[in-house]
Amino acid sequence: MSTNQTLLQAFQQASYPVAGHSKRTVQELKRALESVDANLAGDMYGTGHVIEDFQARMAAYLGKESAVFFPSGTMAQQIALRIWCDQKNSPKVAYHPLCHLEIHEKDGLKELHHIEAQLLADTDRLIRLDDVEQLDENVACLLLELPQREIGGQLPDYSELEAISAFCRERGIKLHMDGARLFEITPYYQKTAAEICSLFDSVYVSFYKGIGGIAGAILAGESEFTETSKVWKRRHGGDLISLYPYTISSDYYFEQRVGRMQQYYEGAKDLASRYNQCYGFRTIPAEPVSNMFHVHVNVSAEELEPQLISIYEATGIGLTGNLRPTSESSCYFEVSIGDRYTDLPKSKLMEAFQLLDAAMKQI
Amino acid sequence: MSTNQTLLQAFQQASYPVAGHSKRTVQELKRALESVDANLAGDMYGTGHVIEDFQARMAAYLGKESAVFFPSGTMAQQIALRIWCDQKNSPKVAYHPLCHLEIHEKDGLKELHHIEAQLLADTDRLIRLDDVEQLDENVACLLLELPQREIGGQLPDYSELEAISAFCRERGIKLHMDGARLFEITPYYQKTAAEICSLFDSVYVSFYKGIGGIAGAILAGESEFTETSKVWKRRHGGDLISLYPYTISSDYYFEQRVGRMQQYYEGAKDLASRYNQCYGFRTIPAEPVSNMFHVHVNVSAEELEPQLISIYEATGIGLTGNLRPTSESSCYFEVSIGDRYTDLPKSKLMEAFQLLDAAMKQI
Known part of the structure; x- marks a missing residue:
């Protein structure tokens, strides 16, 4: 098993993943289909x-x-x-x-x-x-x-x-x-x-x-x-x-989420600010202009990964499921904020970042 | 409204369409999705x-x-x-x-x-x-x-x-x-x-x-x-x-229907034989070799259409939703047999073909 698979598993098992809306399961399609009559013609x-x-x-x-x-x-x-x-x-x-x-x-x-x-x-x-x-x-x-x-x-x-x-x-x-x-x-x-x-x-x-x-x-x-x-x-x-499985679900989630883009944007700025206050981390853009940003870290993926896994296990917060090397001693990952961020227990999130900051100072 | 739309409407309103499985509605996808757990990963x-x-x-x-x-x-x-x-x-x-x-x-x-x-x-x-x-x-x-x-x-x-x-x-x-x-x-x-x-x-x-x-x-x-x-x-x-809306439904209906191909084939032979006994009709192939065949008619679509509509209304049997001209005095349509054919009331079907044969002899 590769290093990244271990991090991905820890992320998937975390109680509070910070990014995205929900797991990509069949439930997403079932829910969208519940919004339309079964007799609707394809x-x-x-x-x-x-x-x-x-x-x-x-x-x-x-x-x-x-x-x-x-x-x-x-x-x-x-x-x-x-x-x-x-x-x-x-x-x-x-x-x-x-x-x-x-x-x-x-x-x-x-x-x-x-x-x-x-x-x-x-x-x-x-x-x-x-x-x-x-x-x-x-x-x-x-x-x-x-x-x-x-x-x-x-x-x-x-x-x-x-x-x-x-x-x-x-x-x-x-x-x-x-x-x-x-x-x-x-x-x-x-x-x-x-x-x-x-x-x-x-x-x-x-x-x-x-x-x-x-x-x-x-x-x-x-x-x-x-x-x-x-x-x-x-x-x-x-x-x-027939494309209706996609048109119906696109329509359903568009109606549900297009009005939440300000919320996702604010969430991205909030989370990016937490990263930027953490030792060894910086985001691009420094202040996000949408719901997404990249997080650059000045340690290697191999060094960072065990620290992340132990933080996920200690706090339930899942920060990322993957790290991509940018050099032998640096890496980055992408974050896109969705529905999940709002309901996150902020005390757990603070605790995760305190642990991350402390861990980075030790590496 | 074009002629063909009228025939299509009469066919869609018929109680017993002879061809196909069912109407192409969202129900087909909902039913397939019921066969899988909502937590299944896409x-x-x-x-x-x-x-x-x-x-x-x-x-x-x-x-x-x-x-x-x-x-x-x-x-x-x-x-x-x-x-x-x-x-x-x-x-x-x-x-x-x-x-x-x-x-x-x-x-x-x-x-x-x-x-x-x-x-x-x-x-x-x-x-x-x-x-x-x-x-x-x-x-x-x-x-x-x-x-x-x-x-x-x-x-x-x-x-x-x-x-x-x-x-x-x-x-x-x-x-x-x-x-x-x-x-x-x-x-x-x-x-x-x-x-x-x-x-x-x-x-x-x-x-x-x-x-x-x-x-x-x-x-x-x-x-x-x-x-x-x-x-x-x-x-x-x-x-x-994600292609799962299609893979799940393909899988579900494959399991349900791949074992019924003999039944569809027998149905096609039965229906083709009824057409071939009807004045002015012949099928290609004369005896089907699958669940499908074409029906060629030696009258024009314009002449045949009102006859078909009145037969659908009299018997509830829907034979085809469209007629394609092959010349000024001939037309054809395609038939593919599916689940519907087995449950058709055969007395109604016989009645429809008796009416069709009689009507064709009058044209």
């Missing part, structure tokens, strides 16, 4: 009330003309970029070097769509206006991920986002949002989702991050764009005879 | 008991080394053909002109994989050994659909299938099975699924035809093949964080 290849109504409500929420439900963001985003490339007749896009399409999709964009990506910015910082100003002329689409997950969920200032959007419109470069965590940033920006989306030509949102659904994504934009996306959805094998 | 990106156990059992059932669950057959089959083309370094496959990939997938195979297909046989007949013997040398893979759905679900003699398989192996052409309705043909061939699959290098099966699940597919073959298919599944956007 969707058939993208048609039927159960999918069309949800698409229409999401289009309105995002302030776009139309929206299409996809089984995954991987599929939705490749298709969005393909449509913009075809429209400009140029197989070139631009995105961050740690973009989901670059590091998590086995090069689907290149292997299936033959689209090349210009990587903007360094791996440890956001794309800035001056990066965008350097874009090749033949770039069909710029993808911005809000927040930029792989660097802790950072966000540009809203004014910079507006400037990037204006620049792209002027140059005829389409702007696509990887909004996997769009709902989660509305409290920081103090903007509605529709206001943020108005800066973009196309938007993808996910239903299993802050929303906590089972799986599924929405791709939104003008009707001509979304109609074309349905053709590509069929080609990708994503136009399933 | 799958995560293709890992976890809930998906791995089902894959292992399906691999064993199909007599293959390994199996991977896919959200759709469209995705699974494009990927199978891509793998065989890459292995031979030739972007060429062969299949029937009415193959699913040719007519129902918006040219995904061409648009995403740049694979060209040699079309074998005429649209109204099966691929024969002598067609296969004409195959171009650079064809990487031959796809056979068993049964050939778009021509009524016809099947070659098993000996011809064996000869095609032997020829392909000798020539280094991979043989892939579109087994969307594989379970449904085992009674006619008097073979196990594994015996039939042994003639093929790769096999796709579906869980929402005779099995009656919500959606989903299995792709099976040697481990090297299925491991590569997982990479392409990720690229296609099919490696969802």
Whole structure:
């Protein structure tokens, strides 16, 4: 058994995990299904009330003309970029070097769509206006991920986002949002989702991050764009005879949680502050701008792990289930705050951080 | 309202629809979920008991080394053909002109994989050994659909299938099975699924035809093949964080119905015989070889439709929800037998066919 499996087990057995909503069990789907009548007709290849109504409500929420439900963001985003490339007749896009399409999709964009990506910015910082100003002329689409997950969920200032959007419109470069965590940033920006989306030509949102659904994504934009996306959805094998297990659960958990994003954001700031007061720890961002952040630790995963396990056992608090090495003597982990954080016994949490601080000073 | 919508409505309101298992409602998913504990952990990106156990059992059932669950057959089959083309370094496959990939997938195979297909046989007949013997040398893979759905679900003699398989192996052409309705043909061939699959290098099966699940597919073959298919599944956007709504329902309805294929086959033969005794009707095949067949009628859809509606209203029997024109004075429809046929009041069914025969003689 690897080291990480032991930490994961201790985390899974902890009474009070700090991150997320709940365990990913079949209960999540059963609960969502209880909200609908058993006689509700399933969707058939993208048609039927159960999918069309949800698409229409999401289009309105995002302030776009139309929206299409996809089984995954991987599929939705490749298709969005393909449509913009075809429209400009140029197989070139631009995105961050740690973009989901670059590091998590086995090069689907290149292997299936033959689209090349210009990587903007360094791996440890956001794309800035001056990066965008350097874009090749033949770039069909710029993808911005809000927040930029792989660097802790950072966000540009809203004014910079507006400037990037204006620049792209002027140059005829389409702007696509990887909004996997769009709902989660509305409290920081103090903007509605529709206001943020108005800066973009196309938007993808996910239903299993802050929303906590089972799986599924929405791709939104003008009707001509979304109609074309349905053709590509069929080609990708994503136009399933029935997607209702995902649309119903996405709808249910969206209604339940989209109003709690401020709470998750406040929770993230609270927890990050506790880490930043702890010896050897710092968070990125220093103050979170969404429900997520990264925790960097200046000891190795091997040194930290037994300390964490004993803290979980002593307090019941579960801080993380994994540690990823950044060097021989440092590591990091990701935290996303959900429903669980509010109900956490704060005295136990304080005790866990006191133990962690003391342990770190001993390492 | 179009003519077909009226017929569809009358069919949906009929007390005794002859085809299928039940209406496609959320109840089907709820029932399947009742069979599992709410605390069962969901799958995560293709890992976890809930998906791995089902894959292992399906691999064993199909007599293959390994199996991977896919959200759709469209995705699974494009990927199978891509793998065989890459292995031979030739972007060429062969299949029937009415193959699913040719007519129902918006040219995904061409648009995403740049694979060209040699079309074998005429649209109204099966691929024969002598067609296969004409195959171009650079064809990487031959796809056979068993049964050939778009021509009524016809099947070659098993000996011809064996000869095609032997020829392909000798020539280094991979043989892939579109087994969307594989379970449904085992009674006619008097073979196990594994015996039939042994003639093929790769096999796709579906869980929402005779099995009656919500959606989903299995792709099976040697481990090297299925491991590569997982990479392409990720690229296609099919490696969802959780596929358990489909794996659980596929598993549940597979266990419930795979043993009823003889019953569905007998039902199809019984119903086809009733049509063939009716004036102006004939079925393809004349005697079904699975649970499905096509019904061809030598009057126009416009003439037949009001007759059907009045028969549904008089007897409660619903024969079909749609009619597709084949000429100005002929039409056809497809029938797939499932759970419903057994419990049908046979006196009502007899009455419906007496009325149909009489009506047809008047047209």
